[in-house]
Amino acid sequence: MWANNKITGLLLVLLLAFLTQQGWATQITVSKNGSISSIKEGVDRAEPGDTLIIKEGRYEEHSITVDKQMTILGEGNVQIDGNRQGFVIIIRADDVTLKNVEVMHASTSFMEDYAGILVKETDGAVIENVTLTDNYFGIYLAKSSNALIKNNHITASMKRETQSGNAIHLWYSKDIRIEDNYMKGHRDGLYFEFVDGATIKGNLSEENIRYGIHFMYSDNCRYEDNTFRDNGGGVAVMYTSNVEIINNRFEDNWGSSAYGLLLKEINRSKIVGNEFYNNSVGLYIEATSRNEIRHNTFHQNGWAVKLMANSTDNMFTENNFIANSFEVATNSMKNYNEFNNNYWSHYEGYDLDRDGIGDVPHRPVRLFSILVEKQPQSLLLLRSLLIDILDAAERIMPVLTPETLVDSQPKMTKVS
Amino acid sequence: MKAMTILKYQWKDLFRGKWIIGYGLIYLLMADAMIRFGGTGTKAMLSISNIMLLLIPLVGMIYGALYLYQSREFTELLLAQPLDRPTLFWGLFGGLAAPLALAYTAGIGIPMLYTGMILTANLQSIFVILVLGNVLTLLFTGLGFWLGLKFFNDRIKGLGFALVSWLFLAVIYDGLVLLAIFLLGDYPIEEPMLGMAMLNPIDLARITVLLEFDISALMGYTGAVFNRFFGSMLGITVASGCLALWLGIPLWRGKSLFNEKDF
Numbered sequence: 001m002w003a004n005n006k007i008t009g010l011l012l013v014l015l016l017a018f019l020t021q022q023g024w025a026t027q028i029t030v031s032k033n034g035s036i037s038s039i040k041e042g043v044d045r046a047e048p049g050d051t052l053i054i055k056e057g058r059y060e061e062h063s064i065t066v067d068k069q070m071t072i073l074g075e076g077n078v079q080i081d082g083n084r085q086g087f088v089i090i091i092r093a094d095d096v097t098l099k100n101v102e103v104m105h106a107s108t109s110f111m112e113d114y115a116g117i118l119v120k121e122t123d124g125a126v127i128e129n130v131t132l133t134d135n136y137f138g139i140y141l142a143k144s145s146n147a148l149i150k151n152n153h154i155t156a157s158m159k160r161e162t163q164s165g166n167a168i169h170l171w172y173s174k175d176i177r178i179e180d181n182y183m184k185g186h187r188d189g190l191y192f193e194f195v196d197g198a199t200i201k202g203n204l205s206e207e208n209i210r211y212g213i214h215f216m217y218s219d220n221c222r223y224e225d226n227t228f229r230d231n232g233g234g235v236a237v238m239y240t241s242n243v244e245i246i247n248n249r250f251e252d253n254w255g256s257s258a259y260g261l262l263l264k265e266i267n268r269s270k271i272v273g274n275e276f277y278n279n280s281v282g283l284y285i286e287a288t289s290r291n292e293i294r295h296n297t298f299h300q301n302g303w304a305v306k307l308m309a310n311s312t313d314n315m316f317t318e319n320n321f322i323a324n325s326f327e328v329a330t331n332s333m334k335n336y337n338e339f340n341n342n343y344w345s346h347y348e349g350y351d352l353d354r355d356g357i358g359d360v361p362h363r364p365v366r367l368f369s370i371l372v373e374k375q376p377q378s379l380l381l382l383r384s385l386l387i388d389i390l391d392a393a394e395r396i397m398p399v400l401t402p403e404t405l406v407d408s409q410p411k412m413t414k415v416s
Numbered sequence: 417m418k419a420m421t422i423l424k425y426q427w428k429d430l431f432r433g434k435w436i437i438g439y440g441l442i443y444l445l446m447a448d449a450m451i452r453f454g455g456t457g458t459k460a461m462l463s464i465s466n467i468m469l470l471l472i473p474l475v476g477m478i479y480g481a482l483y484l485y486q487s488r489e490f491t492e493l494l495l496a497q498p499l500d501r502p503t504l505f506w507g508l509f510g511g512l513a514a515p516l517a518l519a520y521t522a523g524i525g526i527p528m529l530y531t532g533m534i535l536t537a538n539l540q541s542i543f544v545i546l547v548l549g550n551v552l553t554l555l556f557t558g559l560g561f562w563l564g565l566k567f568f569n570d571r572i573k574g575l576g577f578a579l580v581s582w583l584f585l586a587v588i589y590d591g592l593v594l595l596a597i598f599l600l601g602d603y604p605i606e607e608p609m610l611g612m613a614m615l616n617p618i619d620l621a622r623i624t625v626l627l628e629f630d631i632s633a634l635m636g637y638t639g640a641v642f643n644r645f646f647g648s649m650l651g652i653t654v655a656s657g658c659l660a661l662w663l664g665i666p667l668w669r670g671k672s673l674f675n676e677k678d679f
Contacts, residue, residue, distance in 0.1 A: 280636030302633025325633035
């Protein structure tokens with residue numbers, strides 16, 4: 001009886017709390033032919049905690065500043081056009097939610113980073129199902145935390161790096177989740193600087209002018225199930241420790257300085273289960289140490305891995321190298337990294353004891369890759385009989401290729 | 417029409433010799449092994465194209481010359497018939513080149529069919545390998561014919577030239593290119609290099625293979641000339657144009673030699 005009373009009491013309190021909440025949170029409707037016809041006015045009239053509903057229509061407004069906690073929802077096809085006059089929406093309060101609108105035409109500038117949506121010094125912002133079209137920067141987060149950026153469609157159509165900002169730009173932010181977004185035609189698809197603990201999952205970033213994703217000084221982030229395709233320079237990540245890059249796809253990045261994934265000074269990180277397909281260089285590694293590179297598949301790249309000699313103690317295990325023009329290239333006779341248990345489709349050894357491990361070690365660095373490193377024009381002789389003969393001779397008696405860069409236990413079949 | 421009749425007789429003669437069947441079987445076994453061990457993907461096709469680049473020029477050239485020597489009596493017999501010389505030439509050439517091309521096509525194609533590779537693999541790549549192999553067969557058989565006719569009475573010389581030409585085109589030429597690159601690498605030598613590659617039919621075929629399978633690596637090179645050449649239809653157009661020249665000139669030379677020859 002006593003317990004029952006307690007539960008009833010608790011329910012009563014909860015109900016009261018719910019009612020009062022309802023009582024406080026009013027709903028304000030903005031529509032083209034209603035009493036409130038501008039979003040700015042709607043935001044001004046709202047009290048903290050209110051919900052602003054925007055009805056279908058085209059609103060030509062810019063610098064809409066959201067300075068209190070509120071929820072903004074679009075109904076139908078809502079277009080907010082900044083007409084290239086600065087920022088379009090500026091969020092400066094905690095716990096603001098923005099959903100189902102289209103934001104377009106933030107202005108382009110050399111002085112100011114104008115963005116479709118600027119989120120500045122806030123906590124807990126939610127930006128979901130927003131379409132951003134032809135903005136300079138798409139979504140710009142500065143000094144914010146715990147934000148969720150989900151399911152947005154961000155495109156731009158400028159041709160030059162200076163005319164275009166980044167689709168999602170994070171600066172000094174913490175614990176951000178970025179999920180299932182689509183980014184196309186910006187300078188960088190995703191750009192992080194001084195970000196900590198972000199999760200980036202299920203995004204597709206393609207045909208951006210510079211990089212699909214570009215981050216620096218952003219420790220403890222996790223990148224999972226993203227696809228980066230046909231970006232001008234591929235993907236470049238730098239000066240960061242402890243990142244997890246898992247199950248992503250890097251494909252179709254072609255060009256003399258295009259990399260599936262470029263690592264520069266990345267330490268103590270995991271690169272696991274990714275697929276590198278049809279890039280000029282799959283994975284470029286420079287001044288990068290103590291990383292685990294495992295279970296990746298390198299398929300039909302020009303160079304599967306370019307490993308610069310200032311990288312040390314990286315572990316390459318159980319990767320698949322399939323039909324790449326070059327498997328591993330390096331710029332030195334020395335090697336301080338370890339290759340073990342990978343599958344190499346160029347492997348020519350045998351497995352007499354049938355344990356699935358080749359009996360002869362595999363040397364993934366061809367003599368020819370060193371020739372090409374010295375004289376790039378000689379690339380034209382790829383697949384020549386002469387080159388095959390030279391490679392075979394070098395494989396038997398390594399003179400110019402690093403002697404320690406060797407997989408002593410190459411797998412005979414693909415790692416699944 | 418008469419050329420077709422000669423072709424038919426030669427066809428029978430070649431199959432009676434069993435040699436051509438063995439030649440087809442080599443391709444069949446190799447293609448089968450490649451697909452069996454390398455899977456039905458790009459890797460098998462790359463291996464097949466490597467074999468193609470190695471074997472077809474060698475066999476085409478040697479056998480082109482050898483066949484003329486072997487069938488000397490047959491040729492002389494035919495010359496006694498009311499046939500004009502060009503008909504006879506095309507009959508003889510077609511009678512050798514067509515079965516060789518067919519042996520290659522069947523040898524490569526049949527394993528692709530019964531392993532189901534044709535369904536899964538990139539059809540364009542298969543097409544490139546098949547067409548290139550056939551063009552190379554015609555081209556090098558023609559070259560062999562020309563050499564055979566040029567040294568018709570001196571067989572050792574003819575065969576020797578065929579072998580040395582193959583060695584030169586397949587290995588030494590590329591060595592010279594490599595040497596040129598390392599000697600003159602500081603100068604903009606991309607255009608002359610492309611020109612040099614065009615002068616060698618094996619290199620031409622090899623570059624066509626590169627355009628199909630290694631384009632991602634080629635696009636990684638900084639030289640604008642390369643990128644422009646490889647990144648467009650221009651590359652394929654120029655390469656096939658040069659191959660056509662390489663096919664035409666030896667045949668034309670061979671035919672005029674054959675027309676004037678006093679057997």
